[in-house]
Amino acid sequence: MSTSSVPRPESPAKFTPDRPAVVRRPPAGLLPALALFTAVRLAGVAVVVVANHAMGHPLVKNLAHLWDARWYLHIAAHGYGDLITITRRGAVQTDWAFFPLYPGLVRALTTVLPLTPGKAALAVAWTAAVVAAWGVYRIGDHLYGRSVATALVALWAVLPQSVELTVAYTESLFSALAAWSLYCVLRGRWLWAGVLATLAGLSRPSGFAVAAAVLVAGAYEAVRRRGRVPAGLWAGCLLAPLGWLGYVLWVGQRTGSLLHGYFKVQSAWDSRFDFGRGSLLLLKSLLLHGGAFVYAASLVIVAVGILLFCLLCLDRAPLALVVFAGVLLLVVLGGSGSFSSKPRFLLPAFPLLIPLAQALVRSWRSRPAQAVVVLGALTAVSMLFGAYVVAVARSPL
Structure with a gap:
C-alpha cells in the first residue's frame, strides 16, 4: 500500500507531492455528481417529511432535536x-462528552443570521454533507477516474444510515473534514492535511481516526524517502492529533x-x-431471543x-484510506454503547465503498440495466430505513 495515488484510467500522470496548489476549474463530472447526491438526499428528506406527517411529528423539531442533537443545541446556546x-442507573452525564x-459553528451562524439554533444546526449539517460529497468525489476521481468517483458519491448517498446526513448531528461535518484531509494526504499537501485533521479531531470522539491516517501515511512516506521529506510533512503530522488531544486534555x-x-x-x-464484549453479547441475544428490527439491521450493516474492509485491503488502496476506515471499524467493533448507533459511526468510512463503486462501474459498462436496478434498490432501502429510524422507531441514533 502507498500514500501515492493510483493513476486514473483516463489520464495517467506522474505523482508530484510537493507541487504547489493552483486554481483549476472543477472536474468535468463534479457538478453532476453533487447534483445526484443532493437530489438523493432531498428525496430522503421528503420521505422523512411524509413519515413525520403520518406519525404527527413536527419536521424541523424531529430532525434538529433528536437524541444527541439536543445536547449540541444546548452547548451552542449556553456553552x-x-x-x-442523571440516568436511571445513577450515572452523571455531562455535556463535556460532546x-x-x-x-461552535451553530453558535456562529445564529450570531450572523436570523436563524433558530435548530435551523442553524441543520444548515451546517446539510452544507457540510455537500462539502463531504465533494471531497469524496475528488478522492475517487484522483485515484480511479470520473466514473468510479460518481459511483462512490452515489453509493455514499444511498447508504441505509445516510439519513444521518440530514439530521443535526456531527457526521456530515466530520466526513467533510476527513475527506478533504485524506485528499490532501493523497496529493502530498501535508500541512493542509494536518490542519484539517486538527479540525476533524475537534468535531467528534472518533476524530482521532483522521489523525491516525495522517500520522501513519506520513511515517510511511518518511521511511520511503529515507527521512528526506519536506518540512510541511513534519508540520502536518505534528498538527494532526492536536484538536482531539487538546479537547480531551481540556x-x-x-x-x-x-x-x-x-x-x-x-x-x-x-x-x-x-474489546467487543458488548457487541458479542448483543449478537448472542439476537440469535437466542430475537430483537428489534433496528438492531438486526445494524448488525447486518456492521x-x-x-x-x-477486507475487499478494500485486497484492492491495495492507499494506506491513508485503509488506516482511516480501519480505525473507524475498530471503534465500532470494540466500542460499547447502543448498537443502533454503530451504523452512524461507520457513515464517515466512505473508503469502504470503493470496491463497490468499482464493481458498479463494471456492471454499468456491461449490464447497465442491472446497475440501475441495484442502485434503485439501494436508494429505496435507504429512504425507507431512514424514515423508519427517524420517524417511526425513534431509536437512539
Whole structure:
C-alpha cells in the first residue's frame, strides 16, 4: 500500500507531492455528481417529511432535536458545563462528552443570521454533507477516474444510515473534514492535511481516526524517502492529533483528572472500548431471543462493513484510506454503547465503498440495466430505513 495515488484510467500522470496548489476549474463530472447526491438526499428528506406527517411529528423539531442533537443545541446556546442529566442507573452525564466544533459553528451562524439554533444546526449539517460529497468525489476521481468517483458519491448517498446526513448531528461535518484531509494526504499537501485533521479531531470522539491516517501515511512516506521529506510533512503530522488531544486534555483539566477525565465522562454514557464484549453479547441475544428490527439491521450493516474492509485491503488502496476506515471499524467493533448507533459511526468510512463503486462501474459498462436496478434498490432501502429510524422507531441514533 502507498500514500501515492493510483493513476486514473483516463489520464495517467506522474505523482508530484510537493507541487504547489493552483486554481483549476472543477472536474468535468463534479457538478453532476453533487447534483445526484443532493437530489438523493432531498428525496430522503421528503420521505422523512411524509413519515413525520403520518406519525404527527413536527419536521424541523424531529430532525434538529433528536437524541444527541439536543445536547449540541444546548452547548451552542449556553456553552459547556450547564447541562447535566442523571440516568436511571445513577450515572452523571455531562455535556463535556460532546466535542466543540459543531456547536461552535451553530453558535456562529445564529450570531450572523436570523436563524433558530435548530435551523442553524441543520444548515451546517446539510452544507457540510455537500462539502463531504465533494471531497469524496475528488478522492475517487484522483485515484480511479470520473466514473468510479460518481459511483462512490452515489453509493455514499444511498447508504441505509445516510439519513444521518440530514439530521443535526456531527457526521456530515466530520466526513467533510476527513475527506478533504485524506485528499490532501493523497496529493502530498501535508500541512493542509494536518490542519484539517486538527479540525476533524475537534468535531467528534472518533476524530482521532483522521489523525491516525495522517500520522501513519506520513511515517510511511518518511521511511520511503529515507527521512528526506519536506518540512510541511513534519508540520502536518505534528498538527494532526492536536484538536482531539487538546479537547480531551481540556475536559480532563475541568474534571480534575487530566489524562482520565474525558474517558470517565464518556463512561457515564456507557461509551468505552470493551474489546467487543458488548457487541458479542448483543449478537448472542439476537440469535437466542430475537430483537428489534433496528438492531438486526445494524448488525447486518456492521457485518457488511467488515467484508468491505477486507475487499478494500485486497484492492491495495492507499494506506491513508485503509488506516482511516480501519480505525473507524475498530471503534465500532470494540466500542460499547447502543448498537443502533454503530451504523452512524461507520457513515464517515466512505473508503469502504470503493470496491463497490468499482464493481458498479463494471456492471454499468456491461449490464447497465442491472446497475440501475441495484442502485434503485439501494436508494429505496435507504429512504425507507431512514424514515423508519427517524420517524417511526425513534431509536437512539
